[in-house]
Amino acid sequence: MKNSIEVIWKEGFLNEKSLVAPKINDLYNQKSKHLVDKMKRMFKVNLIVIVIMAILFLIIYYFLDAIWQGAAVSVLLLLTAWYSIRQKRSIKTLDHGATSLDYLKSFDRSIKDALSEDEKILRFTYPLYFLIAMSTIWSAWNKGPITSKMYQKYPDVIFIGSVPLFAWIIAGVATLLMFYFSDRIYRWDVGLIYGRVFRKLEETIAEMEKLKQG
Amino acid sequence: MSNDFYQTSILPFAAIIIKICRAYTNSQEDFEDYYQEVCLQIWRSKDNFREQCKWSTWVYRISLNVCLTLLKKSKGNGQTYFTSDVLPDVIITENRAFEDESLNQLYVAIRHLSEVDRALILLYLEEKSYQEIADILGTNANNIGVRVNRIKERLKKILDEKFN
Structure with missing residues (x-):
């Protein structure tokens, strides 16, 4: 080595054209891209x-000898997957706009629209999942001597189609509660998986707007 | 970020940011990403500047913090990250960011160092005093000199091995 590192450094940076700052045109372009890619x-x-859960439930329910309930859960899950694919397609056709801020804003809007649509659908599917689960549990019990034992032990209990009336009432109330609270359950569910990245999206948009204002 | 802020508070110190970002990136694309992130962070933290130090020191501190954070993030994301010892020569020697070949070689050697050693030697080469280096890195000034000498020895060894 001819020169010391100090000399290499000093002489190297004399008239060094590479020290010209790169142009900053769209400061958040790359950042927005990373965020949207991550969410996608x-x-x-x-x-x-x-989809994996839809297949697994079918197999598990088959072994539980509750194939119809399994098929129902699978169909519901596959419908959810199909609906998500449709929503994803609409995100793909989003207007990229003039800047990455426009794109992020339309991305955020489309996600919020999708979530509110999902909320409407899940108002019905959550109670359905619950009823299927109840039905599975009950059909599993019914195969055993539980019903006859209950008949003997509680002769006063009213049964409707081999199910005690109080069980119908509990299931009915729980279904209604699920229907009523479905939006909150869904928001909690979504927050659990996407909460952090949704917050990040909102923070980025807020920061970009501030940046735009100067 | 207003154009004024960029012109008056960042652009005059662009050389500092470029020198630091180059030491922590292996491609032009990464370099531009890091550079932009540093500029953004300087803008974001401008209100926290209390004039207890020079603005240039503030720029050094933010640039190093951002580069170290981004490097850590890229490790965490499982992105291709090359530690100093396993950095493939093909990647680092092809990254000729400067016109001066000796400078390119020196940067290759610097990229072989650990993250903190890179920061330390960059500040030393920028002729910062040991106390300033310690302030920027948030460390004790006592052993800076010993560490600098050790790093210089290591750089010489790498340069001799790779380019002589």
Whole structure:
């Protein structure tokens, strides 16, 4: 080595053209891209998990000898997956706008629209999942001597179609509660998976707007 | 970020940011990402500047923090990250960011150092005093000199091995 590192450094940077700052045109371009890509990846993984669950439930319910309930859960999950794919397509056709801020804003809007649509659908599907689960539990019990034992032990209990009336009432109330609270359950569910990244999206948009104002 | 702020508070110190970002990136794309993130962070934290130090010191501190954070993030995301010892020569020697070949070689050697050693030697080469280096890195000034000498030895060894 001819020169010391100090000399290399000093002489190297004399008249060094590479020290010209890179142009900053769209400061958040790359950042927005990373964020949207991350969210799209998360949606994709979620979709794959739903499809896997649909298959798994069918297998598990088959072994529980409750194939119809399993088929119902699978169909519901596959419908959810199909609906998510439709929503993803609408995100793909989003207007990229003039800047990354426009794009992020329309991305955020489309996600919020999708979530509110999901909320409407899940108002019915959550109670349905619950009823299917109840039905599975009951059909599993019914195969055993539980019903006859209950008949003997509580002869005063009213049965409707081999199900005690109080069980119908509990299931009915729980279903109504699920129907009523479905939006909150869904928001909690979504927050659990996407909460952090949604907050990040909102923070980025807020920061970009502030940046725009100077 | 207003154009005024960029012109008056960042652009005059662009050389500092460029020198630091180059030491922590292996491609032009990454370099531009890091540079932009540093500029943003300077803008974001401008209100926290209390004039207890020079603005240039503030820029050094933010640039180093951002570069170290981004490097850590890229490790966490499982992105291709090369530690100093396993950095493939093909990648680092092809990254000729400067016209001066000796400078390119020096940067190759610097990228072989650990993250903190890179920061330390950059500040030393920028002729910061040991106390300033310690202030920027948030460390004790006592052993800076010993560490600098050790790093210089290591750099010489790397340069001899790779380029002589």
